Amino acid sequence: MEVGLKMGFEETELRLGLPGGGDGGEVVRKRGFSETVDLKLKLSSKQGSSGIDPNEEKMTGLTKEKNLLLSATDPAKPPAKAQVVGWPPVRSFRKNILATATQKSSSDESGGEKAAFVKVSMDGAPYLRKVDLRMYTSYHQLSDALAKMFSSFTIGNCGSQGVKDFMNESKLMDLLNSSDYVPTYEDKDGDWMLVGDVPWEMFVESCKRLRIMKGTEAIGLAPKAVEKCKKRG
Amino acid sequence: MMNYFPDEVLEHVFDFITCHKDRNSVSLVCKSWHRIERYSRRRVFIGNCYSISPERLIARFPGVKSLTLKGKPHFADFNLVPYDWGGFVYPWIKVLAETGIGLEELRLKRMVVSDESLELISKTFVNFQSLVLVSCDGFSADGLAAIAANCRFLRELDLQENEVDDHRGHWLSCFPESCTSLVSLNFACLKGEVNLGALERLVSRSPNLKSLRLNRSVPLDTLQKLLMRAPQLVDLGIGSYVHDPSSEASNKLKHAIQRCKSIMSLSGFLEVAPRCMSAIYPICGNLTTLNLSYAPGIHGNKLTKLIQHCRKLQRLWILDCIGDKGLGVVASTCKELQELRVFPSDPFGAGNDAVTEEGLVLVSAGCPKLNSLLYFCQQMTNAALITVAKNCPNFIRFRLCILDPVRPDPVTNQPLDEGFGAIVQSCKRLKRLSLSGLLTDQVFLYIGMYAEQLEMLSIAFAADSDKGMLYVLNGCKKLRKLEIRDCPFGNAALLEDVGKYETMRSLWMSSCEVTLGGCKTVAEMMPSLNVEIINESDQTEFNLDDGQKVDKMYLYRTLVGHRKDAPESVWIL
Numbered sequence: 043m044e045v046g047l048k049m050g051f052e053e054t055e056l057r058l059g060l061p062g063g064g065d066g067g068e069v070v071r072k073r074g075f076s077e078t079v080d081l082k083l084k085l086s087s088k089q090g091s092s093g094i095d096p097n098e099e100k101m102t103g104l105t106k107e108k109n110l111l112l113s114a115t116d117p118a119k120p121p122a123k124a125q126v127v128g129w130p131p132v133r134s135f136r137k138n139i140l141a142t143a144t145q146k147s148s149s150d151e152s153g154g155e156k157a158a159f160v161k162v163s164m165d166g167a168p169y170l171r172k173v174d175l176r177m178y179t180s181y182h183q184l185s186d187a188l189a190k191m192f193s194s195f196t197i198g199n200c201g202s203q204g205v206k207d208f209m210n211e212s213k214l215m216d217l218l219n220s221s222d223y224v225p226t227y228e229d230k231d232g233d234w235m236l237v238g239d240v241p242w243e244m245f246v247e248s249c250k251r252l253r254i255m256k257g258t259e260a261i262g263l264a265p266k267a268v269e270k271c272k273k274r275g
Numbered sequence: 276m277m278n279y280f281p282d283e284v285l286e287h288v289f290d291f292i293t294c295h296k297d298r299n300s301v302s303l304v305c306k307s308w309h310r311i312e313r314y315s316r317r318r319v320f321i322g323n324c325y326s327i328s329p330e331r332l333i334a335r336f337p338g339v340k341s342l343t344l345k346g347k348p349h350f351a352d353f354n355l356v357p358y359d360w361g362g363f364v365y366p367w368i369k370v371l372a373e374t375g376i377g378l379e380e381l382r383l384k385r386m387v388v389s390d391e392s393l394e395l396i397s398k399t400f401v402n403f404q405s406l407v408l409v410s411c412d413g414f415s416a417d418g419l420a421a422i423a424a425n426c427r428f429l430r431e432l433d434l435q436e437n438e439v440d441d442h443r444g445h446w447l448s449c450f451p452e453s454c455t456s457l458v459s460l461n462f463a464c465l466k467g468e469v470n471l472g473a474l475e476r477l478v479s480r481s482p483n484l485k486s487l488r489l490n491r492s493v494p495l496d497t498l499q500k501l502l503m504r505a506p507q508l509v510d511l512g513i514g515s516y517v518h519d520p521s522s523e524a525s526n527k528l529k530h531a532i533q534r535c536k537s538i539m540s541l542s543g544f545l546e547v548a549p550r551c552m553s554a555i556y557p558i559c560g561n562l563t564t565l566n567l568s569y570a571p572g573i574h575g576n577k578l579t580k581l582i583q584h585c586r587k588l589q590r591l592w593i594l595d596c597i598g599d600k601g602l603g604v605v606a607s608t609c610k611e612l613q614e615l616r617v618f619p620s621d622p623f624g625a626g627n628d629a630v631t632e633e634g635l636v637l638v639s640a641g642c643p644k645l646n647s648l649l650y651f652c653q654q655m656t657n658a659a660l661i662t663v664a665k666n667c668p669n670f671i672r673f674r675l676c677i678l679d680p681v682r683p684d685p686v687t688n689q690p691l692d693e694g695f696g697a698i699v700q701s702c703k704r705l706k707r708l709s710l711s712g713l714l715t716d717q718v719f720l721y722i723g724m725y726a727e728q729l730e731m732l733s734i735a736f737a738a739d740s741d742k743g744m745l746y747v748l749n750g751c752k753k754l755r756k757l758e759i760r761d762c763p764f765g766n767a768a769l770l771e772d773v774g775k776y777e778t779m780r781s782l783w784m785s786s787c788e789v790t791l792g793g794c795k796t797v798a799e800m801m802p803s804l805n806v807e808i809i810n811e812s813d814q815t816e817f818n819l820d821d822g823q824k825v826d827k828m829y830l831y832r833t834l835v836g837h838r839k840d841a842p843e844s845v846w847i848l
Contacts, residue, residue, distance in 0.1 A: 126680070127353075127354060127355065128350065128353035128354050128355045128760070129353070129680055129735070130619060130651060130676055130678050130680075131352070131353045131676060131709075131733075131735075132353070132618065132619060132651075133352045133353070133410065133436060134352070134353075134354060135410070135436045135437075135438065135464070136436070136568075136569075136618065139545070139569050140569070140571060140594075140620060140621075
């Protein structure tokens with residue numbers, strides 16, 4: 043459902059000042075890797091820690107039973123990994139280091155880890171772009187890169203701000219109700235999902251293409267926790 | 276008899292008592308001992324920065340020279356605490372500066388350290404010698420620059436796992452030429468580049484340097500130069516370790532490493548080409564500490580070959596990509612092993628090489644001196660834990676983390692109550708325990724019955740009822756820290772014996788069944804406790820109904836009442 047002309051620029055791969063590698067462009071932040079776990083259960087970008095999600099308690103209760111069932115009846119299949127905040131109990135610092143190190147060393151050894159190029163379209167832009175998701179180690183880096191890439195196409199809608207703030211719940215609601223832009227992606231199953239729900243690594247594995255769509259069109263993709271916000275509002 | 280000795284003699288005797296717990300005991304004997312101990316106390320340890328104020332610290336110990344402070348609760352490490360919760364060191368520095376304390380050493384853990392604080396330290400305390408920051412945040416390279424530039428007698432700058440904004444790498448150049456006193460320099464956690472020339476010159480003029488831990492930006496040729504200048508090193512942290520084993524650079528490095536006959540502790544390898552590990556073999560025989568937990572690049576037989584050279588190892592930190600077989604190599608090689616930590620190389624999913632109960636059993640059989648364990652694994656069985664308990668009755672710290680938090684024994688499908696029960700029954704000196712896996716109230720009955728020396732207990736996704744918590748609170752007389760998440764413990768357990776909390780440092784409960792009303796009751800009954808409710812959802816949604824379950828509660832004993840620096844998300848009852 044791309045809007046606008048496709049001018050075949052994919053081959054030229056114009057890049058506007060993107061970070062030159064996972065490490066060089068890495069923003070030094072308090073919370074990187076673990077934040078992606080938190081995104082599943084909480085949307086405030088201010089803190090990296092968990093918030094009250096009425097679904098969380100239910101989920102962990104369900105998880106207990108789910109895991110019991112799986113372990114009991116199907117020992118061959120590894121139990122489903124619940125995206126629980128703060129589990130396993132590994133310091134964020136350590137998680138971040140391992141994320142970067144694994145990415146770097148695997149690309150060193152295998153002579154370039156299989157790049158994960160995906161097309162990026164933006165509603166209203168005249169042509170598509172392509173990004174290599176393995177160039178980044180976090181949603182934050184990706185959103186910075188997308189903002190730079192498409193900044194010339196957003197006329198007065200503060201596109202870059204909109205993309206960055208998609209993690210903030212109240213801003214998300216503003217975005218969804220306004221004409222600002224929201225990044226979405228098509229996953230392996232062909233479903234269109236809101237960017238930011240799953241851990242970064244999982245996202246890279248499953249993302250087939252990106253689409254930056256108008257906020258009003260993205261309503262149906264909002265994560266569960268936002269539903270309660272809508273009901274309240 | 277001791278009363279007839281002049282104060283100076285007693286003071287001299289007390290000098291030999293360095294452990295703070297012993298000094299605390301000494302101060303309780305009688306008034307004169309209390310007085311003498313007070314004035315002669317140089318090192319003070321404060322496990323919770325909100326339990327006392329800097330003014331009262333100085334009033335009691337006017338001669339304090341070394342201060343250790345801890346801030347945020349332990350679960351802050353796992354993102355369960357808001358980043359702005361608290362733990363600011365600046366108020367402490369300000370008061371110490373204003374009262375003319377001659378601070379020489381500051382050790383901080385989980386505290387917020389601003390550049391302002393670091394600058395104030397560097398400009399106020401003339402004899403400042405040692406700064407150790409562990410898991411802190413809030414500062415940048417500018418603060419480090421101030422320390423480097425102004426602390427003329429700096430001996431130790433030790434940065435462990437801090438989140439530092441170090442995009443400006445100039446701080447190393449700020450050590451003046453006159454600074455020759457460094458004994459320990461650890462900047463492994465910094466992400467940015469440093470001035471390599473400045474680093475080389477600094478190391479060259481530091482003849483007492485014993486510990487040097489580099490970050491990943493320090494390349495191989497610099498490492499080689501540094502080792503040539505500092506063959507007296509005892510502790511080395513390698514940043515980048517990538518080279519072609521057949522190259523000239525590699526030969527030079529081998530030569531430099533071999534000169535370092537005193538290295539007993541090795542860590543880092545933040546960037547590594549595993550085929551170069553053989554250059555390290557010459558020093559492996561002396562190693563007592565090896566930390567490869569940040570080096571996922573070293574695995575498989577490269578890793579096991581390396582370990583086979585380390586026969587004197589006492590402390591080993593590795594990633595689970597070592598596998599059970601690799602742990603078997605550890606078991607047959609490292610007979611002196613006391614501490615083992617196995618971290619998950621993939622914190623989000625089940626790695627293919629993750630370890631299981633087999634690896635742990637092998638290590639317990641081969642390493643009878645094992646007394647400290649942190650083990651992240653795929654699965655655990657009761658039989659394995661019972662065997663481990665029999666093989667290693669000396670555990671002081673036993674922390675087991677099964678990656679799937681409620682996994683039962685995969686062989687019997689039973690909870691792991693019996694396994695952990697065996698551990699607490701056998702290990703009579705156990706001070707710290709972390710549980711995981713499927714657990715019922717029964718394991719807590721065992722803990723309450725047998726874990727007499729237990730001081731810290733971490734519980735997650737366990738128990739069936741309030742009884743679990745009650746067994747622990749009633750049984751563990753020496754309990755100091757209890758942290759619980761996602762357990763069905765409610766007000767009945769919380770309120771059974773509120774006086775107990777005054778004997779402990781702190782209690783953390785998150786995603787349990789305690790309600791606002793229950794927390795309020797504790798606060799009312801115990802004015803000597805701060806009861807904090809942490810609520811990060813939209814404020815207008817927070818229901819003030821006493822029946823509402825509290826998401827996170829953190830309570831701790833304090834002598835100074837409610838703190839004034841809590842953010843909006845923290846409500847002190």
